Amino acid sequence: MALAETNAQHDANVVVRWRELDSGKLARVIEIVNEQSRPIKRRHHVSVNAMLNNPLVGIATKIEALWEAVDELAAIAAPRSACRKGCSHCCHIAVLLPEQEAALIGKRIGVKPAKVTGITQRGDVESGYHNPCPFLKGGACSIYASRPLACRQHFNMDSDALLCELVGSEATKVPYLNLMDYQMALAMATISRREGIGRDPRTGLPVPVLIERPPAVGDIRAFFPHGKQ
Numbered sequence: 001m002a003l004a005e006t007n008a009q010h011d012a013n014v015v016v017r018w019r020e021l022d023s024g025k026l027a028r029v030i031e032i033v034n035e036q037s038r039p040i041k042r043r044h045h046v047s048v049n050a051m052l053n054n055p056l057v058g059i060a061t062k063i064e065a066l067w068e069a070v071d072e073l074a075a076i077a078a079p080r081s082a083c084r085k086g087c088s089h090c091c092h093i094a095v096l097l098p099e100q101e102a103a104l105i106g107k108r109i110g111v112k113p114a115k116v117t118g119i120t121q122r123g124d125v126e127s128g129y130h131n132p133c134p135f136l137k138g139g140a141c142s143i144y145a146s147r148p149l150a151c152r153q154h155f156n157m158d159s160d161a162l163l164c165e166l167v168g169s170e171a172t173k174v175p176y177l178n179l180m181d182y183q184m185a186l187a188m189a190t191i192s193r194r195e196g197i198g199r200d201p202r203t204g205l206p207v208p209v210l211i212e213r214p215p216a217v218g219d220i221r222a223f224f225p226h227g228k229q
């Protein structure tokens with residue numbers, strides 16, 4: 001009963017909060033952040049893209065460049081977001097990353113990631129307060145400098161963490177900053193490509209083709225079930 005009441009109160013608070021945000025408050029914050037981010041994104045568009053398209057640059061270097069690029073934007077977003085050290089509701093939801101990023105994190109923290117096959121979707125992950133990210137220690141990220149892009153780009157542009165709380169009758173929408181371009185760039189950079197032989201659909205004759213393989217994508221809990229141990 002007490003939980004039902006708490007959930008009902010939370011749901012009511014969420015409705016009020018979204019009314020405030022939708023009245024123009026959120027749009028104003030996003031506009032300020034976008035305005036300040038624009039020249040940086042333009043620079044990234046040239047420099048980061050050039051690196052991502054360079055076949056001579058290894059995948060680990062590319063991922064670190066994306067981390068750095070997002071961190072630069074994070075410096076603009078963070079002071080206007082609800083995100084604070086010690087706030088960790090988001091460390092209890094799904095955190096998806098490709099195998100190459102898991103390998104890079106593993107190398108940096110000295111832990112070999114577990115093998116993950118296939119592509120995990122957000123809904124496949126059992127998340128919630130009972131199942132935190134294994135790197136969450138004492139309410140803070142224990143691999144902060146090596147955390148994945150999914151965590152680096154995660155900013156709630158509200159004034160507090162109400163909408164991130166994992167309570168209530170249904171999943172709450174959170175006004176995250178949109179840095180999907182960088183997540184997409186990571187997805188593109190981690191597709192493996194090799195030349196192979198296919199068949200011309202019209203003639204049936206063998207022709208050279210580019211064979212693409214998407215990376216295995218998993219949740220951080222699957223790659224690192226024991227955290228740093």
Ligand code: SF4
Pocket residue numbers: 082083084087088089090091154155156160161164
């Ligand atoms: S995304 Fe939400 S839970 Fe995570 S740090 Fe920001 S406000 Fe807190």
Ligand code: SF4
Pocket residue numbers: 090091092095133134135136137140141142143144147148151220
């Ligand atoms: S890696 Fe760090 S920031 Fe990301 S979910 Fe885990 S504890 Fe949180």
